[in-house]
Amino acid sequence: MILDPCRRSQVLPLPVVLISTMSKEGIRNAAPWGCVTPILRPLDEILIVSWIERDTLNNIRQTGEFVVNVPSIEMIEEVTTCAKPFPPQVDEFVEGKLISRPSTEVNPPGIDGCLAWMECTLSEEILREKFSLIIGKVVHLEADDRFFNEKGEMDLARAKPMCMIAEQRYTYPVDSGSSQKYSEMFLKKDDLARFESQTK
Amino acid sequence: MILTPSKREQVLPLPVVLISSISKDGIRNVAPWSNVTPILRLLDEIVIASWLKRDTLENIRQTGEFVINVPSVEMIEAVKISSRNYPSHVDEFEEANLSPHPSAKVIPPGIEGCIAWIECTLSEEIIRDKFSLVIGKVVHLEVNDSFVDQSGSLDLEKAKPLSVLLGHKGMRYTYPA
Numbered sequence: 504m505i506l507d508p509c510r511r512s513q514v515l516p517l518p519v520v521l522i523s524t525m526s527k528e529g530i531r532n533a534a535p536w537g538c539v540t541p542i543l544r545p546l547d548e549i550l551i552v553s554w555i556e557r558d559t560l561n562n563i564r565q566t567g568e569f570v571v572n573v574p575s576i577e578m579i580e581e582v583t584t585c586a587k588p589f590p591p592q593v594d595e596f597v598e599g600k601l602i603s604r605p606s607t608e609v610n611p612p613g614i615d616g617c618l619a620w621m622e623c624t625l626s627e628e629i630l631r632e633k634f635s636l637i638i639g640k641v642v643h644l645e646a647d648d649r650f651f652n653e654k655g656e657m658d659l660a661r662a663k664p665m666c667m668i669a670e671q672r673y674t675y676p677v678d679s680g681s682s683q684k685y686s687e688m689f690l691k692k693d694d695l696a697r698f699e700s701q702t703k
Numbered sequence: 704m705i706l707t708p709s710k711r712e713q714v715l716p717l718p719v720v721l722i723s724s725i726s727k728d729g730i731r732n733v734a735p736w737s738n739v740t741p742i743l744r745l746l747d748e749i750v751i752a753s754w755l756k757r758d759t760l761e762n763i764r765q766t767g768e769f770v771i772n773v774p775s776v777e778m779i780e781a782v783k784i785s786s787r788n789y790p791s792h793v794d795e796f797e798e799a800n801l802s803p804h805p806s807a808k809v810i811p812p813g814i815e816g817c818i819a820w821i822e823c824t825l826s827e828e829i830i831r832d833k834f835s836l837v838i839g840k841v842v843h844l845e846v847n848d849s850f851v852d853q854s855g856s857l858d859l860e861k862a863k864p865l866s867v868l869l870g871h872k873g874m875r876y877t878y879p880a
Contacts, residue, residue, distance in 0.1 A: 504848055505807075506855045508747040508841035514773050514819035514857060516866040516879050517740065518715045540740040541715065542752045543834055544869065547708040550752065550836070552742050573714050619714035629829060629836075634742055636750070636829075636836065641708035648704045654871040655706040655713050666716045668864065668879045669857045676716045676866050676877035681779045684873035688786045698790045 512537070519665040519673065521572040521585060522551065523596075523603075524562035525611040531603065533585045533595045533614060534559045537667050539571065542638065548626055551637045558591045560635055563625055568609040569639060571621040575650075576663040576675040578616060608643040618662050619646040712869045716877065719865040721772040721785060722751070723796075724762035725811040731803070733785040733795040733814065734759045737867055739771065742838065748826055753835045758791045763825055763837055768809040771821035771839075775850070776863045776878045778816060808843040818862050819846045 506513075517537040524532045536559075538552035549571060553560045563569050574582055584599040596603055596612075603612035606622050613620040623639030630636075646655060650662040657664065663675040690698075706713075717737040724732045736759075738752035749771065753760045763769050774782055784799040796803060796814075803812030806822050813820035823839030846855055850862040857864070863878040 504846050504851060504855050506844045506846055508821075508844045509745055510855065511747070511749060511819075511821050511841050511844055512741040512744050514821070514844075514846060514864065515718045515720070515739075515741065516716070516864050517718060520715070538740045538743060539715075540717070540738045540750075540752060541712045542836075543738060543754060544712050545709050546833060547711070549711060550740070550750070552740060552750065554743060571711075621708075621711050621714070633746060641711050644706045644708050644711055644714070646704050646706055646714055651704060651706075651714075653704070655704070655710045656870040657713065657868055659868055659875070659877065664714075664716045666866065666879060669859065672859075674859075674879040676868060677880045679776045679779065679865075679876040679878055681776075681876045682873055683783050683786070683876070686872070687783065688788065690787050690789065695790070698793055701792070 513669050516666050516668045519574065519582065519667050521574055521582060521614055521617065522559050523570045523572060523611050523614055524559050525566060526562050526591065527565040530592060531594050531596045531612065532558045532562055533599055533601055535582045535586050547641050549621065549623060549639050549641060553635045553637055555633065555635055563637060566610060567625040568611055569623050570606055570609065570611050570613045571623060572614040572617040573619040574617050574665050576665050576673065578665065579673050582665065618650050618664055717867050719774065719782060719867045721774050721782065721814055722759050722769055723772060723811050723814055724759050724769045725766060726762050727765040730792060731794050731796045732758045732762055733799060733801060735782050735786045747841045749821065749823065749839050749841060751837045753837055755835055760835060760837065766810065767825040768811055769823050769839060770806055770809065770811050770813045771823060772814040772817040773819040774817050774865045776865055776876065779865065779876050782865065817847065818850045818864050819844065
């Protein structure tokens with residue numbers, strides 16, 4: 504079946520995060536976000552896509568800082584509340600009944616009860632006609648010990664990190680039972696030699 | 704617990720897509736990708752982050768086209784095979800035993816059996832020191848009738864789109880509950 508191109512986000516399982524920011528006057532904002540992706544595994548930046556008129560974007564421009572909070576599915580009510588369009592003067596921590604969690608390297612607080620907190624500083628804004636790409640550098644990363652082992656690996660069954668699929672249906676990922684080592688992504692020398700010989 | 708900033712990938716559930724592309728010489732490439740996100744829900748573009756040296760990126764630069772295929776958990780083995788670093792002259796459809804799904808608006812084929820096929824043309828490439836952001840415009844979106852209801856919405860009992868949770872030395876494949 505052919506669908507309108509704008510329905511592409513309905514066929515992708517996307518993460519859901521809460522971005523917390525603060526205006527230069529100190530008003531706290533929290534907004535759910537699905538258009539977010541890390542920029543390559545071993546690096547330290549993250550990309551978010553924003554509409555041009557957003558309190559979150561204005562705050563990031565004003566202060567150069569934000570926190571990407573990773574909620575579990577248990578926080579669905581808070582996420583739904585923060586998705587409502589409040590005027591910029593409203594403290595969304597109060598509206599969303601969020602408990603602030605002091606950050607280490609940036610001014611905006613994180614959100615207590617989340618699974619992990621990425622404190623970011625603005626690296627670059629790439630502005631286009633209808634959207635803005637915000638590249639943030641993760642300057643401090645913290646995860647809740649109850650849901651992660653010492654290597655920073657998530658206990659998926661306990662953590663239930665929030666994600667979104669189909670028509671904004673909030674859910675969480677479950678283990679398929681299949682895993683892959685990063686080392687399996689590299690061909691063995693013999694295989695590489697076999698492929699190289701094919702060209703000659 | 705404080706983690707090194709690069710471990711940010713381990714705290715987020717990420718999608719897994721297969722990007723199919725074709726070189727100017729006609730060699731077909733397939734690569735799994737997790738650094739992908741739509742550019743706002745109501746618009747029609749999508750962004751992927753790429754290393755600077757990747758066959759996928761080379762092909763997109765050469766042809767201006769690519770297909771983002773959404774695999775189901777049933778396709779994990781093919782995803783694993785296509786994640787390997789084959790030399791650029793190797794046809795990865797053949798290596799991973801994938802059948803092409805003809806595209807409607809672009810030349811690179813999609814992958815048969817996937818849940819959805821997102822055909823894209825290159826809108827813009829934003830190059831930085833270590834990475835490239837590739838913005839694609841979705842010119843054709845098709846979903847597999849076996850996995851959707853009459854309105855085109857995914858039937859999650861049947862569809863099980865692939866996602867991933869990254870770890871220290873490897874990753875676990877997942878799907879939405």
